[in-house]
C-alpha cells in the first residue's frame with residue numbers, strides 16, 4: 157500500500173489544533189503547572205533507561221489529544237507498518253526503507269522485494285566481526301608485517317557523520333586504534349590528516365554507497381597516491397577496504413573484492429551507520445560494542461512499533477515539534493546534550509533531519525503551502541550556555557529545545573556530575589519559569605536596569621534523561637530521532653528518504669570545474685562570472 161497523500165492542513169484534527177492554538181498561545185506554562193500538580197506525571201514517558209519529560213511544553217491535555225488525533229487521521233500506524241514490512245515507501249527512488257533490519261535479531265524477517273534480507277545482513281555482520289577481531293588482535297597486518305595503529309574513514313555525509321559522531325561519543329569505550337575521518341574535498345583536510353600517518357600501520361576504509369561521490373573518490377585517490385609512494389599495488393589489498401553498493405566501481409578503484417563490505421539500496425545514506433558503514437565504529441570500539449549499539453536501536457524500534465502513541469517517545473516528540481513548527485511558526489530546534497561526548501550529535505542530526513524533511517513538494521507532487529522540516533542546531537551544555545543561551549532566554553525567537561542528559565558520568569567524578577546536572581535541570585526550569593519584574597526588583601536591581609533583567613519564560617523544552625552513556629543507550633537515542641524524522645515526514649505528507657536537493661549544486665560544480673582548465677567560460681550570471689574570473693586570475 158502506498159503512503160497516502162493527505163494534506164495535513166485539511167484534516168479535522170488540524171482545524172481543531174488551529175482553533176485551539178488561539179486559546180493556548182497566550183497561556184504561560186508556569187500557570188499550567190500551578191493548576192495541575194500531576195502535569196509532570198502525565199507528560200512523562202519512562203522506557204527502559206530513558207525518562208522523557210515533555211511537560212515543559214506549551215501544551216495542555218487537549219493539545220495532546222488533538223495531536224494524537226492528527227497522527228491517527230493521517231494513518232501513522234499504517235505508515236509504520238508499511239515501513240517495517242519493506243514496502244517501497246521511498247517512492248521517488250522506488251526503494252524500501254529498512255535500516256531497522258540492520259539492527260534486528262537474526263531470526264527476524266524483513267522482506268524486500270519478496271526476499272528475507274536477514275541472512276545477507278548477518279553475513280556482512282559476521283564479516284565485520286571477523287575483520288574487526290583480526291585487526292584488533294594484530295593477526296591482520298600491514299604490508300611490512302606490522303600491526304595496524306590507525307584507521308582512516310574516507311567518506312562524506314551519511315558515510316562520515318554517523319561513524320564520526322558515534323566514534324567520538326563512545327571514545328570512553330575505545331581501544332588502542334586511533335581513528336581519523338576525512339570528508340571534505342578541501343585538500344587541506346586530507347593532507348592535514350595524512351601528514352602524521354605511517355602508511356605501514358594505517359588502514360583505510362573508503363565508505364561510499366554510490367562510490368561516485370566527488371569528495372570521497374578524490375580523497376581516496378589522493379590517499380592511494382600518497383600510499384603508493386611507500387607501498388606497491390599489492391600492498392593496497394592489505395591497507396584499503398571499501399563499503400559500498402557499487403561493487404564494480406570499487407574493483408575499478410583497485411580494492412581487492414575480498415575487502416568489500418556490501419550495503420544495500422534499502423538503506424539510506426543518513427541511516428546507514430548500522431550497516432558496514434559503521435565499520436570504523438566497530439574497529440574503534442570493538443564489534444561487541446558495535447553490536448550493543450545495534451541492540452539499543454532495536455529496542456527503540458520495538459518501542460516505536462508497538463507502543464500506543466500517547467506513550468511512544470518518537471511519536472510524542474515528533475508531534476510536539478509539529479505543534480511549534482506549524483502553529484507557533486518556530487523555525488528551528490536546538491539539541492543540547494549535557495555530555496561533551498555528544499559534541500557532534502547536533503551536526504549528525506542536521507543531516508538526518510534536514511536532508512530528510514527539507515522538502516516543499518508533497519507526496520502527490522504538489523507544492524506545499526505549510527512549513528515542513530525544522531532547522532536543527534546545537535552544542536553541548538554547559539558550553540552552549542556561555543555561547544547562545546542568551547538568545548534562547550531573552551531573544552525574540554521561539555526555539556524549542558531538547559535537553560539530553562545522563563544520570564551517571566563515565567569517569568565517576570560526582571562533583572563535576574552534580575554541577576553538570578544542576579545546570580541541566582536549572583536551564584529547563586529557568587526557560588519555563590522566567591523571572592518576573594517583581595523578582596528582579598526584590599533583588600535590589602536599580603529601577604532603570606529592571607527591564608533588562610526580566611525573563612519572560614514560557615520557552616519549551618523536552619528533557620531526555622538517560623541512565624548512562626553506553627553503546628546501547630546511544631543506539632536508542634539515535635533510533636529515537638530516526639523515528640521522529642519518519643513521523644514528521646508522514647504528518648507533513650512528504651517523502652523523507654530522497655535528497656534531490658543536493659544534486660543541483662553538484663552538477664553546477666562539475667561544470668565550473670571544467671571551466672577552470674579551459675579557456676572558454678559557460679554562460680553564468682554576472683556575479684558568478686566575475687567571481688569565476690577572479691579565482692582564475694588569482695589562483
Ligand SMILES: O=P(O)(O)OC[C@H]1O[C@](O)(CO)[C@@H](O)[C@@H]1O
Nearest residue numbers: 313314315364365366369425658
Ligand atoms: O555514500 P555516498 O554515496 O558517497 O554519499 C554520501 C552522501 O551524499 C548524499 O547523497 C548527499 O549529500 C548523502 O545523502 C549521502 O549520505
